Amino acid sequence: MRLIPLNKEKITLIGAGLAGPLMATYLANRGYSVDIYERRPDMRKVDLSAGRSINLALSVRGINALKEVGIYDKIEPITLPMKGRMIHDLDRATHLQPYGQTENEVIYSVSRAQLNMDLMTLAEETGLVNIHFNHQLDSVDLDTNELGFGDKKVLFNKVIGCDGSSSALRNAILKKSNAEYVKNPLGHGYKELTIPPSDTGDFRIETNALHIWPRGEFMLIALPNMDRSFTCTLFFPMTGTTSFETVKNENDILGLFQSQFPDAIDLMPTLVDDFQNNPTGILATVYCKPWHFEDKAVLLGDAAHAIVPFYGQGMNASFQDCSVLNNFIGKHSGAWNEIFTEFSSFHVANGHAIADMAIENYIEMRDTVNDPDYKKRRQLEFELEQKFPDRFIPRYSMVSFHQIPYADVYNRGKIQFNLMTSFISGEILESELHTNILEQLQPIS
Numbered sequence: 339m340r341l342i343p344l345n346k347e348k349i350t351l352i353g354a355g356l357a358g359p360l361m362a363t364y365l366a367n368r369g370y371s372v373d374i375y376e377r378r379p380d381m382r383k384v385d386l387s388a389g390r391s392i393n394l395a396l397s398v399r400g401i402n403a404l405k406e407v408g409i410y411d412k413i414e415p416i417t418l419p420m421k422g423r424m425i426h427d428l429d430r431a432t433h434l435q436p437y438g439q440t441e442n443e444v445i446y447s448v449s450r451a452q453l454n455m456d457l458m459t460l461a462e463e464t465g466l467v468n469i470h471f472n473h474q475l476d477s478v479d480l481d482t483n484e485l486g487f488g489d490k491k492v493l494f495n496k497v498i499g500c501d502g503s504s505s506a507l508r509n510a511i512l513k514k515s516n517a518e519y520v521k522n523p524l525g526h527g528y529k530e531l532t533i534p535p536s537d538t539g540d541f542r543i544e545t546n547a548l549h550i551w552p553r554g555e556f557m558l559i560a561l562p563n564m565d566r567s568f569t570c571t572l573f574f575p576m577t578g579t580t581s582f583e584t585v586k587n588e589n590d591i592l593g594l595f596q597s598q599f600p601d602a603i604d605l606m607p608t609l610v611d612d613f614q615n616n617p618t619g620i621l622a623t624v625y626c627k628p629w630h631f632e633d634k635a636v637l638l639g640d641a642a643h644a645i646v647p648f649y650g651q652g653m654n655a656s657f658q659d660c661s662v663l664n665n666f667i668g669k670h671s672g673a674w675n676e677i678f679t680e681f682s683s684f685h686v687a688n689g690h691a692i693a694d695m696a697i698e699n700y701i702e703m704r705d706t707v708n709d710p711d712y713k714k715r716r717q718l719e720f721e722l723e724q725k726f727p728d729r730f731i732p733r734y735s736m737v738s739f740h741q742i743p744y745a746d747v748y749n750r751g752k753i754q755f756n757l758m759t760s761f762i763s764g765e766i767l768e769s770e771l772h773t774n775i776l777e778q779l780q781p782i783s
């Protein structure tokens with residue numbers, strides 16, 4: 339067994355997914371040297387098969403962090419703006435529901451792999467970050483500050499867990515402390531499918547939209563890629579009469595798509611192969627509190643708060659975590675106990691809030707987007723935002739186009755929802771609605 343000596347200047351970080359290299363860059367920019375341990379090989383050298391999703395929706399919280407470390411200029415050209423949800427009805431009719439009210443209120447589709455590779459390179463270019471690939475953390479001793487990777491042991495000074503939703507560091511913290519932990523499986527999983535470019539090399543459906551086929555208990559979505567294909571994701575029950583358990587053979591798959599997604603099936607020549615060969619992903623929400631152990635270890639990203647993907651916020655929230663932790667490092671220069679404690683006490687509520695909102699958004703996306711009441715509320719939200727721009731901002735916009743802490747978004751969203759419901763049901767008049775907004779919603783600074 340080799341024992342690597344402790345360098346007191348070093349911070350150890352687990353996981354070179356989306357959050358790890360970004361956090362390492364923030365640390366390197368403050369002069370820390372960082373060792374990242376990643377279980378996978380280097381995806382810049384080895385062609386890894388599709389990860390958890392081929393593309394992701396990037397929005398303001400993520401963009402802000404990318405700007406802070408100076409990489410957004412490089413990422414922006416590989417993004418595709420999506421200005422709203424393109425709803426595909428059963429009768430093949432389509433209609434766009436805009437996400438926001440201004441040209442800038444859009445979200446961006448970006449390749450997960452490209453973004454991940456660029457973040458790793460950025461981290462390495464600081465000259466202070468060393469990524470050790472093919473190193474799976476399999477044991478943690480929080481008393482002796484020892485991390486185990488197979489037969490190799492490494493001593494750490496501070497360790498940051500960016501090792502994703504099944505975090506090994508989180509498990510070690512849970513064993514050692516009385517941290518609260520809940521994992522709630524969603525009961526629905528997902529399957530990635532493809533709409534390739536047309537024969538002439540063009541996008542086959544509207545480029546600048548996130549396409550949704552809402553079907554009550556399940557839904558199909560599609561995000562554009564730079565190569566003019568779309569990555570589709572079917573979100574579907576894991577068990578039950580219409581589920582991944584029952585839809586398996588060619589007839590089942592074609593039957594489901596012919597009956598539920600008639601305008602999509604024609605665009606998906608590899609549907610049956612994709613469905614049968616691509617893995618079925620499982621979705622769950624992880625709540626954990628606190629996110630740190632003494633002044634030794636802290637969790638961020640999915641390790642701290644794995645959420646379901648229906649607000650397109652998992653990565654954005656993870657990037658925001660890095661920015662928030664970086665600010666506390668600046669505030670408490672070197673006092674790690676305070677840094678970790680304040681990060682946890684300030685930010686856990688935000689992680690829990692986006693986790694809850696993401697679950698609620700699944701119901702909205704798959705079920706209510708076509709509901710007349712929902713459409714009325716959306717229209718009213720935009721009108722109220724125009725009238726009270728510093729007080730009333732639609733919840734989707736607060737999440738995607740602002741950096742208001744998620745917990746505040748959640749609370750404001752509840753007040754807004756209740757006020758709108760009272761107005762739409764005729765319980766209160768327009769003048770009362772306006773008075774209530776002024777009384778109940780403080781201006782957003």
Ligand SMILES: Cc1cc2nc3c(=O)[nH]c(=O)nc-3n(C[C@H](O)[C@H](O)[C@H](O)COP(=O)(O)OP(=O)(O)OC[C@H]3O[C@@H](n4cnc5c(N)ncnc54)[C@H](O)[C@@H]3O)c2cc1C
Nearest residue numbers: 353355356357377395475501502639640650651652653654
């Ligand atoms: C289907 C789907 C769609 C999504 N869409 C969006 C979206 O549109 N927008 C958005 O913002 N978010 C989205 N997300 C969420 C997003 O993928 C995650 O929130 C994000 O990847 C979290 O980053 P992370 O670095 O914390 O974790 P990850 O990106 O999962 O990285 C964790 C890293 O740790 C490594 N690792 C794990 N265990 C160990 C170990 N024991 N030792 C060493 N290394 C280890 C892994 O190999 C991995 O590289 C989506 C997720 C899914 C599943």
